[in-house]
Amino acid sequence: MATLFDKLWQAHRIAAAGRGQDLIHIDRILLHDLSGARALGEVAEKGYRVPHPELAFATPDHAVATAPGRTAETFARGAAGVAMLRDGANRHGIRLFDLGQDGQGIVHVMGPELGIVLPGLTVVCGDSHTCTNGGLGALAFGVGSSELTHALATQTLRLAKPKSMRVRFDGAFPPGTTAKDAVLHAIGALGTGAGAGYAIEWAGSAVRALPVEQRLTLCNLSIEMGARMGFIAPDETVFDWIAGRDFAPKGAAWDAALAAWRALRSDDDARFDADHAIDAGGIAPQVTWGTSPEHVIAVDAPIPAPDAAPDEARRKAWADALAYQGLAPGRPLAGTAVDWVFIGSCTNARLSDLREAAAIVRGRRVAEGVSAWVVPGSVRVKQAAEAEGLDRVFREAGFDWREPGCSLCVAANGEAVPPGARCVSTSNRNFVGRQGKDARTHLASPAMAAAAAVTGRITDIRRPF
Amino acid sequence: MEPFTAVTGPAAPLLRANIDTDVIIRVERLVGTTRESMGAHAFEIWRLRPDGSEDPEFVLNRKEFRGAPILLAGANFGCGSSREGAVWALAGMGVRAVIAPSFSDIFRNNAFQNGLLPVVLDETTVRAIAAQVEAAPGNARVTVDLERQVVIAPDGSAHPFAIDPARREALLAGLDDIGLTLRAADAIAAWQRADRAARPWAWPAAPQQRT
Structure with a gap:
């Protein structure tokens, strides 16, 4: 009667750490140029050893330019972080996937792609979207x-075990509805705080039918529902996807891994501290209207009025959000003119995301006055996309085709949506100022973002356009 | 880490829900800056007007709340990014404790690592304390007493709060987690030896040392 979460936790529990905490072994540490560089700096400053450099992997992604031909110095203020990451990785013998090298990319894109992240592993990174990797069945x-x-110096963390939540999507997603829409819908229905204190197992027939890259997208937004951890029980779809990747186990180790991974599922009689079920068939393409991921509606639904908010705090939050976004309640988002489109981020910058967007863009042009960027999630994604000509589809339509990095998702690299501009973005956060000072963000799927780019308006992809 | 025993002082009421870490500190302030310098940039999205001048209406700019050691906030405080800079920025502006109905998990962990105390009280109580503060701005004092696990409101009423005992002890002593964990180095090594045998697939080969 154990949950998958119980099994993952128990498998890494070294000892009780006293008073409700456990000492948990960490199997993989992912390091990027902001928090990773800082942690490596702190390790050096305090004179700690890194006992297991073979379990840590570094790549710069946050404060690096994505302009073609970029180097670490292109965004001058980010250069120090990249230098610290390089120095720390070299000093401790940690593998580094540097700018311009094979393997570099957004840390949660390159980690799964290289087989660094595997089912059943504990993985940490100084980045809240580390939950993305739960799509492979990792904790x-x-x-x-x-x-x-702490993780670098001890290969462990002292943690209090969160409660367990299951969110099931039963049935099948309708055409036009992706994992991004599903998880945004869940956040809208349950709230951005619903998962706080919980580890979420995403489950149900619609989730089991998702390909791996969509599972990564689904788990990516676990944190936007408040949950630090979100995962999906791994299955043959995942195992097939991992087989042969650079750091995936080989030979006898692979056979041992498969045997262990096949046991990674919640028992049929497992009890969850919270359990939610959502009808997958009822989910339309979603777009956020406000400044929190829970401010989300179907593309053809009316923007809500603050007076309809369930309480005073949310009435004020909704009114502030509408003012910031320059929107009025009552009308649907569809038809709203946009200035920018961003296709990228650890949420939606994998090959299948770019294919989905390219399928909409092919034979069309980016609308007059719209700036549209594609920032592939990794060097491997970029190369694979170029091999099948997706870069040409985007370029010929008038998109910028850029180098891998976080870019306009977090605007930490000197790239930003201009003040007041309205951006449809495949990223994960629509917070005030997230994509740039006073920038207005609408989160959506890659196909929805691509449709907005070519029409110049938020567009319902289920209807002819 | 500075120990936390008890703090008394003004409490700034900022009762919005879902105050995210992007609002607490903008990401560009995390790049190429020291953690000590981040206090100057805390809440700049709200603290500053478009021309860069201070917005006198914003609560943390009001003279009675400048440097307040306690922040009263709405639910899900610190949601969003994992950036520890959010805690460093709050600490840098003098905040020692945040009282809210709930906190994001990552923010709460980061707070404990830096001697900043996240106190959970129910929303009604937080609102009542904020109302008392607003009724006597400049005079009202709030106490957060970690030893007794209680918040004393301006009217003298006492509101107990729960906290993980391990976290409480570490804060009271100003204890660093790493030192504590390294004492268990032998147990960790023994666990890892057994794990290498049980899960050979989880242990990649050591990287080639660069020459």
Whole structure:
């Protein structure tokens, strides 16, 4: 009667750490140029060893330019972080996937892609979207710099076990509805705080039918529902996807892994502290209207009025959000003119995301006055997309085709949506100022973003356009 | 880490829900800056007007709340990014404790690592304390007493709060987690030896040392 979460936790529990905490072994540490560089700096400053450099992997992604031909110095203020990451990785013998090298990319894109992240592993990174990696059946979660330093110096973390939640999507997603829409819908229905204190197992027939890259997208937004950890029980779809990847086990180790991974599922009689079921068939393409991921509606639904908010705090939040976004309640989002489109981020910058967007763009042009960027999630994604000509589809339509990095998702690299501009973005956060000071963000799937780019308006992809 | 025993002072009411870490500190302030310098940039999205001048209406700019060691906030405080800079920025502006109905998990962990105390009280109580503060701005004092696990409101009423005992002890002593864990190095090594045999697939080969 154990949950998958119980099994993952128990498999990594070294000892009780006293008073409700456990000492948990960490199998993989992912390091990037902001928090990773800082943690490596702290390790050096305090004179700690890194006992297991073979379990840590580094790549710069946050504060690096994505302009073609970029180097670490292209965004000058980010260069120090990249230099610290390089120095720390070299000093401790940690594998580094540097700018311009094979394997570099957004950390949650390159980790699964290279087989660094595997089912059943504990994975940490100084990045809240580490939960993305739960799509492979890993127990992956974001930590701050201090906990990251702790993990580097001890290969463990002291953790209180979260409660368990299951969210099931039963049935099948309708055409036009992706994992992105599903998880945005769940956040809208349950709230951005619903998962706080919980580890979420995403389950149900619609989830089991998802290909691996969609599962990564689904788990990516676990943190936007408040949950540090979100995962999906791994299955043959995942195992087939992992087989042969660079750091995936080979030979006898692969056979041992498969046997272990096939046991990674919640028992039929497992009890969850919270359990939610959502009808997958009722989910339309979603777009956020406000400044929190829970401010989300179907593309053809009316923008809600603050007076309809369930309480005073949300009435004020909704009114502030509408003012910031320059929107009025009552009308649907479809038809709203946009200035920018961003296809990228650890949420939606994998090959299948780019294919989905390219399928909409092919034979069309980016609308007059719209700036549209595609930022592939990794060097491998970029190369694979170019091999099948997707870069040409985007370029010929008028998109910018850029180098891998976080870019406009977090605007930490000197790239930003201009003040007041409205951006449809495949990223994960629509917070005030997230994509740039006073920038207005609408989160959506890659196909929805691509449709907005070519029409110049938020567009319902289920209807002819 | 600075120990936390008890703090008394003004409490700034910022009762919005879902205050995210992007609002607490903008990402560009995390790049190429020291953690000590981040306090100057805390809440700049709200603290500053478009021309860069201070917005006198914003609560943390009001003279009675400048440097307040306690922040009263709405539910799900610190949601969003894992950036520890959010805690460093709050600490840098003098905040020692945040009282809210709930916190994001990552923010709460980061707070404990830096001697900043996240106190969970129910929303009604947080609102009542904020109302008392607003009724006597500049005079009202709130106490957060970790030893007794209680918040004393301006009217003298006492509101107990729960906290993980291990976290409480570490804060009271100003204890660093890493030192504590390294004492268990032998147990960790023994666990890892057994794990290498049980899960050979989980242990990649050591990287080639660069020459």
